[in-house]
Amino acid sequence: MSKLVSGALSLAFLVLPMSAVAQQLEVSLIEQGEELYRKQCAVCHQDSGVGNPPTFPALSGNDQLEDSGRVIRSIHLGRGRMPPFPNLTAEEVLSIASYIRNTWANDFGGVTTEEVTAAREGLDSSGPVGSVWDGVITEAQATRGQVAYSGACGSCHGRRLNGAPDDPDMRSTPPLARARFMRIWEGRSLATLFEYTRASMPEDNPDSLGDQEYVDIIAYMLTVGGMPNGDTELSPDSQSLAQILIQPEP
Numbered sequence: 001m002s003k004l005v006s007g008a009l010s011l012a013f014l015v016l017p018m019s020a021v022a023q024q025l026e027v028s029l030i031e032q033g034e035e036l037y038r039k040q041c042a043v044c045h046q047d048s049g050v051g052n053p054p055t056f057p058a059l060s061g062n063d064q065l066e067d068s069g070r071v072i073r074s075i076h077l078g079r080g081r082m083p084p085f086p087n088l089t090a091e092e093v094l095s096i097a098s099y100i101r102n103t104w105a106n107d108f109g110g111v112t113t114e115e116v117t118a119a120r121e122g123l124d125s126s127g128p129v130g131s132v133w134d135g136v137i138t139e140a141q142a143t144r145g146q147v148a149y150s151g152a153c154g155s156c157h158g159r160r161l162n163g164a165p166d167d168p169d170m171r172s173t174p175p176l177a178r179a180r181f182m183r184i185w186e187g188r189s190l191a192t193l194f195e196y197t198r199a200s201m202p203e204d205n206p207d208s209l210g211d212q213e214y215v216d217i218i219a220y221m222l223t224v225g226g227m228p229n230g231d232t233e234l235s236p237d238s239q240s241l242a243q244i245l246i247q248p249e250p
């Protein structure tokens with residue numbers, strides 16, 4: 001992000017004929033887009049853009065990316081089971097859209113600030129975004145989640161959520177709480193965690209629990225990670241989960 005000079009300045013350059021300065025700025029825009037893509041999108045669509053079809057579609061060679069307005073709206077609002085990203089700024093969306101439309105097998109051309117503004121017009125722009133440390137779960141929800149976790153996840157991810165399976169003959173899996181989990185998931189929203197998890201877990205039987213069970217399990221994961229309880233439960237709804245970011249302890 002720091003590589004981008006003031007947004008307005010760099011974007012103005014982009015629509016002018018390419019000068020050396022403009023080329024430089026475009027390179028930094030694409031680099032910013034790549035970095036954001038790897039953090040926010042690659043968990044489902046992969047670094048190489050091949051996705052994991054049919055669960056997560058490929059973006060490389062995907063003709064839907066021709067329509068830049070559609071791409072921008074998909075990022076902002078989500079689409080089907082893709083989570084929304086209401087907290088990304090117009091500039092961040094511009095950089096991600098520019099990156100995915102012009103990398104891998106894609107050559108769909110640049111995106112302008114005007115296109116981003118037009119596509120986002122009338123859309124709710126981000127209200128205040130909260131964090132997992134704001135008391136977004138309840139004890140009762142985490143307790144339900146623990147029961148569901150033991151039945152559906154513990155055999156692979158371990159009773160302590162540390163990735164050591166209960167059965168020593170089974171391969172280890174990623175941890176679902178604490179430092180290593182936080183390092184990977186930091187900066188993403190609970191909507192990404194929810195949609196990724198329900199679409200792909202349990203690995204041997206994805207999408208086999210109810211939405212309420214998935215979100216209860218997430219509440220349990222947060223509890224094990226030390227996050228505090230509050231008065232309201234997490235609801236199994238991507239639009240509201242997208243407002244809660246996974247962040248290090250303040």
Ligand code: HEC
Pocket residue numbers: 037040041042043044045055056057059064065070071074075079080081082083085096100191192193195196
């Ligand atoms: C939790 C998994 C997940 C994450 C994270 C994710 N996506 Fe998706 N994405 C999906 C799924 C699922 C679809 C298919 C949606 C549908 O058509 O129902 C999709 C579809 C798309 C499409 C095609 C939409 C269309 O026009 O048909 C684009 C473009 C896209 N994603 C871009 C992104 C970008 C950019 C990011 C990061 C900002 C991102 N996705 C993050 C799961 C994800």
Ligand code: HEC
Pocket residue numbers: 149152153154155156157172173174175176181184197201202203204209217
């Ligand atoms: C059969 C074994 C198995 C079961 C059961 C299982 N998982 Fe997984 N899980 C895996 C494996 C293997 C991975 C790594 C997948 C990869 O990297 O592509 C994984 C990855 C994950 C991740 C991503 C972690 C990261 O940082 O990359 C989450 C979140 C997750 N599982 C949650 C769950 C939840 C919640 C359940 C129960 C509903 C569950 N898993 C059940 C095997 C399992």
